[in-house]
Structure formats: C-alpha cells, structure tokens
Amino acid sequence: MPGRSDPPVQRPALVLASASPRRLDLLRQIGVVPDRVVPADVDETPAPRELPLDHARRLAGDKAAVVAAPGHFTLAADTVVACGRRILPKPEDAAGVRACLNLLSGRRHRVHTGVCVIAPDGRRALRVVTTVVQMARLTDAMAAAYIASGEGQGKAGGYAIQGRAARFVTQISGSYTNVVGLPVWETAQMLMGLGYPVDRAPAGPP
16 A cells, blocks of 8 residues: 555564673664673683684673573674784783783784674574784884773773774774674674574664
C-alpha cells in the first residue's frame, strides 16, 4: 500500500563485555549501540610462554564467556601491543609509560586485538586482527611531553594512537581502528555472520 513502511527490525540485545570507552565510541561510529556494558572481570596475566597473539585470542574468549548468557549477543575484545614476543603492559604510572616508549621508539611493533562474539543460541566467532605500526625515534623532549600529558597511562603499550601519540606514528600496515582498540570492519562482519543486524541497527546519540 502507498505510504506503508516496513515494520521496525526487532533488534536482539547486545552486551559489550568491556569498560573501554574507545570501543564503545567505535561501535557507535558504525551505528551499533550496545544495550548494556558489562566489564568482564578476568585475570589478564599472560600465561607462561604465551605469545602475544595467543594472549589476545584467549582473553577475548575468556571475557566473552564470563559475560555471555542465553538470549543476547555478547561482544568482547582485548588489545595487546607486542615487540617481538614481548607483551607490553598497560602502564599505570609515568615510569611504566616511559619504559614502553623507550622500547617502541624507532621500531616497528604489532598490535593484536582478539574479538569474540557469542550469539544468543551459543554459537561463537573468535578471531585476532593484527596491525603493524612503525613509530618514529622519539627525542627525550617528545617522550617527556607525552608522559607528562598522562594520556599513555592505562593504555596497552603506553600510548593512544587516537590522541597525542598520533604524531609519533610514521606508518601503519593494517586496520587503524584495530590499534585504537576494535577492528570495526572485522567486528561488523562477525556480528552479521551470527545474525546481528548491523546494517539496520539504529544510530546512537550524537
């Protein structure tokens, strides 16, 4: 009939198992607004001899499993910054940020983000996305100014590419949003693959 519109899509509930505001912002950017945010309380200590990629995969799966329950979609992620086989911390103080920057200065490193989606019926998708980042050689003044900003504290590898540290990055091979904290293309494909209507999800608040 003329003027008749399709009924709105009944969207299943989506729970984000992460306290990261960056992941929430990236999801909202593509029109996906979680119904709830439930941070997963898991031990993030690397297992003995655990490689960075395996660490990201395991934590993403563990976080999703802790929060998942029948009847809703669960999305979890974990980002790991690695220099070779070494997993860099999420430093909580200036000394920790300085140690990370000293290690990353003038070198290439890898950022691995594990993403896990669990569907309402228990089906599960899990993958790791890797981005290679080249950082410029930092002068003492550059590093000191960044450390003083406090931005690197609590961030994997001691820096935030979406913030002031953007000026340190000379080259990226792979997904930029992966370095921010969530590879949005791959995440959207995983959600849709399990039946979540990403393309028809309502846009969030501006």
